[in-house]
Amino acid sequence: MKVKEVSELAGVSVRTLHHYDEIGLLSPEHTTEAGYRLYSDRDLETLQQILFFKELDLPLKQIKDILRDPSFDRQEALELHRKMLLEKRSRIDRVLDTLEKTIRQAKGEIQMTNEEKFEGFDFSNNPYEQEARERWGDKAVDDSNKKLGSLSQAERKALEEGMNAIYAKLAALRHGPADSDEAQAAIKEWYDFLNGGNFGAHYSLEAFRGLGQMYVDDERFTRNIDKFGEGLARFLRDGMAVYADRNA
Template sequence: MNTNEVANITGISVRTLHHYDKIGLLSPCRNPDNGYREYKDEDIDRLQQILFFKECGFSLANIIRLLSDPSFDREKAFSLQKKYLLYEKDRIEAMLETLDKTMKAMKGELIMTNKEKFGGFDMSNNPYEEEARSLWGDEAVDRSKAYVESMSKEEQEGIAEGMDRLFKELAKIRGEKPDSGIAQNAMEKMYQHFNRNFGYQYSLEAFAGVGELYISDSRFTENIDKYGTGLSEFLAEAMKIYAQSKK
C-alpha cells in the first residue's frame, strides 16, 4: 500500500505519516523504482499499535521507546490497552448519562442530587495508567521523586550530593563499551545505590526503564549530559544490558 492508500483507510493525514517516518516511529520500505513509501502488513500492524498507544495517552517519544525495546510484548500491550479503553468507555457512558439527566432536570422532568450531577467526572487517574507506568518504566521515577520530596531539606541535599558523586564517577567511564566488565560493575553499584536511597525497590525492568527515560525525556538527557557528553546514551545501554544479564 502507498501512503495515500494508508491515509484513506486510517484517516491519518499523509503529512502525519511522513512525520512518523521522519522520527523513526513508522518507516516503511521504499519502492526502488520511484522512491515512494510502500507499507507492508507488518507496517499496518505497527501503525495500529501506535494508534492504540496514542488513545491511551502515550507520547510519540514513549511509543518509539516501547516499540524499539526487544522485550516489548505485543499481546501484553493489547491486553492492557483493552482494560484502559474499557475503563474510559464506562466513564464516558456515565458522563453521557449524567448529561441526559441534567438536560431533563433543566426541563423539570426530574430532580438530581448534587452527587448525581458529577457522575462520570473522575478526577483521579485511570487505574490502568498506573499498571502501564509500572510495566513500562515511569512508575519507578515518580515513586522515587515522591519519596525524596517527603524528606527534610538536609536529607534531600544528602541524596543530591550522592547522585552528583555517582554521575561524576559514571562520566569517567562513558568511553567504555556498555557491556564491558568496568561498565557492568558500575551498573551493579548504580542499581544498589538506587535501591538504598530512593524508598523504592527497583525491579530489573524498572531499572532499565529509567535508563530509557534518560534518552527519551529531554529533561533527563540535558541534566545527565552535563556530567559528560553522551553519558545518557551510555547509561541507557549499560543499564539495559545489566537488567537483561541478571534475569
C-alpha cells in the same frame, strides 16, 4: 501500499505518516527507486498498534520506546489496550449519563441529588503524574500534589484563572518574536507564577527550559496549550528557552 492509500485506510494524514517516518516511529519496509514509500502488512500492524497507544493519550516518544523494547509483546499489549479502552468507555458512559440527567434537570423534568451531579468524574489518577515523576523526581511531584491538595475550591479557581490569564496574554503575542521585550515580560510572569508557591515546587531555569520543550514534544500538552491559540506551545518553548539563556 503507498502512503496515500495507507492514509485513506487508517484515517491519518499523509503528513502524519511522513512525520512518523522522520522520527523513526514507523518507517516503511520498502521504498521505490522513485522514492515512494511502500507499506507492508507488518507496517500496517505497527501503525494499528501506534493508533491504539494514541487512543490512550501516550506521547509519540513513549510509543516509540515501547515498540523498540525487546521485551515488547504485541498480544499482551493488545489485551491491555482492550482492558484500558473498556475502562475508558465505561467512564465516558457514566459521564454521558450524568450529562443526560443534567440536561433533563435543566428542562425541569427531574431533580438530581448532589451526588448524582458528579457521577463519572474521577480526576484522582493524573495521567501525567508518572511522567512528571520520571522527569523531575518524586519530591517535586509530591510537593506539588500536597500543595494543590491543600487548596480550597475558591483557591483552585483563582489559580486556574491566573494561569489562563497568562496563557491568553502569551497567545496574543505568539505571532511575534519570542525574544521581544514584551514576550519575555510575559514569559517572566509564567516563570514567576510557576515558582510563586502556587504549585509547591521550584523550577530551576534548566527545568523551566525542559518544561517548554515538553510542551512541544508531548502532543497532549501541545493540544491543550494550543486551545488558547494555534502555535502557542511552540512560542512558549522558544520564549522559555530564551528566558533561561538570558537569566542563566
